[in-house]
Amino acid sequence: MRDTYPTNIFPDQIRKAIAICKKDIRIYYCKGPVIIFGLLLPLFLFLAFSIGRNLSLSFLVPGMLGMSVFFTSTSVVPVIAPWETRMKTFERLVSAPVTVATIIFGDILASAIFGLFISTVPVAVGLLAGTPIINFPIMLLSIVLSSFCFSSLGALLSAPPSDTPATVMMLSSLVKFPLVFISGIFIPLESMPLWGRFIAYLSPLTYFVDLVRHSTQGTGQIPLHLDLIILLAFTFSFFYVAVKLHQRSIPQRI
Amino acid sequence: MDDAIVVSNLTKRYGNLTAVDHISFRVKRGEFFGFLGPNGAGKTTTIRMLTGILKPDEGKISVMGYDMEREKVKARQVMGIVPEMANVYVDLSVWQNLMFMGELYGVPKVLRRERAERLLRELNLYEQRDVKAKKLSKGMRQRLLLCMAMLNDPEILFLDEPTVGLDVQSARLIRKILRDLNEEKNVTIFLTTHNMEEAEQLCDKIAIINHGKIAAIDTPERLRGVMRELQCVEVSFNKPPSVGELSALSHINEVRRVGKIFRLYTNSPFDLIEEIIDYGKRNNLKLTWLQVLAPRFEDVFLKITEGKN
Numbered sequence: 001m002r003d004t005y006p007t008n009i010f011p012d013q014i015r016k017a018i019a020i021c022k023k024d025i026r027i028y029y030c031k032g033p034v035i036i037f038g039l040l041l042p043l044f045l046f047l048a049f050s051i052g053r054n055l056s057l058s059f060l061v062p063g064m065l066g067m068s069v070f071f072t073s074t075s076v077v078p079v080i081a082p083w084e085t086r087m088k089t090f091e092r093l094v095s096a097p098v099t100v101a102t103i104i105f106g107d108i109l110a111s112a113i114f115g116l117f118i119s120t121v122p123v124a125v126g127l128l129a130g131t132p133i134i135n136f137p138i139m140l141l142s143i144v145l146s147s148f149c150f151s152s153l154g155a156l157l158s159a160p161p162s163d164t165p166a167t168v169m170m171l172s173s174l175v176k177f178p179l180v181f182i183s184g185i186f187i188p189l190e191s192m193p194l195w196g197r198f199i200a201y202l203s204p205l206t207y208f209v210d211l212v213r214h215s216t217q218g219t220g221q222i223p224l225h226l227d228l229i230i231l232l233a234f235t236f237s238f239f240y241v242a243v244k245l246h247q248r249s250i251p252q253r254i
Numbered sequence: 255m256d257d258a259i260v261v262s263n264l265t266k267r268y269g270n271l272t273a274v275d276h277i278s279f280r281v282k283r284g285e286f287f288g289f290l291g292p293n294g295a296g297k298t299t300t301i302r303m304l305t306g307i308l309k310p311d312e313g314k315i316s317v318m319g320y321d322m323e324r325e326k327v328k329a330r331q332v333m334g335i336v337p338e339m340a341n342v343y344v345d346l347s348v349w350q351n352l353m354f355m356g357e358l359y360g361v362p363k364v365l366r367r368e369r370a371e372r373l374l375r376e377l378n379l380y381e382q383r384d385v386k387a388k389k390l391s392k393g394m395r396q397r398l399l400l401c402m403a404m405l406n407d408p409e410i411l412f413l414d415e416p417t418v419g420l421d422v423q424s425a426r427l428i429r430k431i432l433r434d435l436n437e438e439k440n441v442t443i444f445l446t447t448h449n450m451e452e453a454e455q456l457c458d459k460i461a462i463i464n465h466g467k468i469a470a471i472d473t474p475e476r477l478r479g480v481m482r483e484l485q486c487v488e489v490s491f492n493k494p495p496s497v498g499e500l501s502a503l504s505h506i507n508e509v510r511r512v513g514k515i516f517r518l519y520t521n522s523p524f525d526l527i528e529e530i531i532d533y534g535k536r537n538n539l540k541l542t543w544l545q546v547l548a549p550r551f552e553d554v555f556l557k558i559t560e561g562k563n
Contacts, residue, residue, distance in 0.1 A: 012360055015357070015360065016357065016358055016360065018357075019354060019357030019358055020358075022354075022357075023343065023346070023354050026345070026346060026350070027343060027345045027346065087341055087343075087344065088339050088340055088341035089340070089341050089342070089343055091307065091337045091339065091340050092335070092337060092340040092341070092342075092399075092402070093358075094307055095305055095306075095307055095330065095333075095335040095337060095340075096330060096355070096358040096359065097327045097328070097330035097331040097358070097359060097360070098327070098358060099327060250307070251307075251308055251309075254302065254307060254308075254339075
């Protein structure tokens with residue numbers, strides 16, 4: 001009588017996270033305005049700060065890629081939990097045989113895939129403009145890793161038990177915009193004062209931009225392996241804290 | 255193991271308010287169990303703890319042999335759940351909602367397609383399978399929620415007020431499906447409802463919760479039997495007597511006048527009828543109406559909850 005489809009808890013939960021990811025992509029990401037927003041916002045931000053400044057293409061392209069991945073990976077995931085709370089689908093989801101970590105991982109996976117998809121545009125623009133990619137595997141690895149890292153940050157930002165997406169978006173913008181300005185996108189790390197550099201090292205975006213510079217210029221301000229390790233550490237920390245905070249906020253959401 | 259649900263000393267507090275106060279009960283496998291109570295009595299909090307959405311402050315819960323503290327995910331694998339305020343994904347089609355639920359419960363692809371098709375036909379939703387859920391009526395959405403809850407072929411089904419606000423046809427169809435599921439597949443059902451008639455028709459056993467405590471727990475028949483004083487005899491005469499005169503008759507607990515009819519509450523309706531006939535003869539009054547009323551379940555419910563207030 002008793003169904004026994006799940007044989008091992010780990011692959012079973014991974015499959016369920018993929019199901020949540022597919023649901024998120026269908027409902028939240030496969031929408032014209034979301035895709036256009038994902039493409040245009042970083043582009044306009046970038047143009048606003050680059051036009052009229054005498055900066056080289058090799059400096060500008062990593063910044064544009066950094067903003068694209070950062071903004072797209074953190075654009076939708078923060079509003080999924082508040083939106084599902086408001087639409088009354090959240091209780092049904094948390095009643096299923098899934099852990100909170102599975103739900104969060106599914107949301108992060110969808111967001112990371114969206115970030116990866118959008119990042120192909122600035123990469124293509126960079127290539128067309130003549131920016132060389134010296135180390136393609138590092139470029140790819142850095143985009144994948146940072147997509148997961150920024151998506152995890154987005155999941156963390158969605159933890160407050162609100163059912164108003166606008167509230168979470170405000171909190172999200174409050175965190176995201178300062179990070180863009182301190183992460184070596186507009187001002188190179190080497191040109192920053194010591195205190196500025198110290199603040200920049202607190203931002204995961206700094207390490208991604210540095211990784212992209214490693215892959216396009218062959219050199220960066222931080223050793224390559226350190227960039228990767230720190231980005232990985234940020235990813236796991238954001239994920240862990242997001243899961244803990246969401247576990248605490250569930251009773252207030254339902 | 256005969257018990258589907260074992261709850262002992264279950265307690266949940268929200269600040270100073272004790273929403274569920276040290277309740278204990280058992281539900282047998284295959285039983286249709288009704289959980290009744292007024293608004294704010296603790297029904298939804300209890301069902302949320304039973305399904306592992308809320309963590310109790312005290313007490314133990316076992317569902318289908320699984321400890322809900324340590325084996326929550328395994329327990330949910332054999333549960334079907336229709337939460338009170340839940341909604342389907344309105345941007346997905348009926349079919350996509352079901353497939354998503356099947357994936358969440360790890361139902362293999364072929365099986366979930368077969369079951370989805372069968373359930374949609376049973377609940378009269380097959381024609382709407384490609385329609386986005388936002389275009390469904392409330393009754394259709396509720397039926398879809400029930401399909402989603404049954405897709406994993408559950409051993410136990412939790413339903414929190416599943417027929418509230420539905421049209422008569424949808425409510426009747428849902429009741430029929432639940433009854434069939436319980437009788438033919440021996441699925442244990444835990445149902446909260448405000449609808450006394452629904453509880454009386456469907457449930458093998460009923461618990462009444464009030465102010466977070468179990469006020470009564472028994473079969474619907476015995477709950478009614480316990481409240482014998484709620485039986486009443488309705489009478490009217492060609493000339494209305496005074497309430498005071500009727501109250502003086504033996505075997506009467508209370509007299510209420512409803513228009514021309516007197517409602518005489520009693521523990522012994524047949525002794526009272528003899529008294530009424532004698533009274534009519536003595537006072538030259540002719541009976542124009544006489545009817546014995548069994549206690550309505552709603553009266554029983556109100557009596558029990560009032561008594562515990």
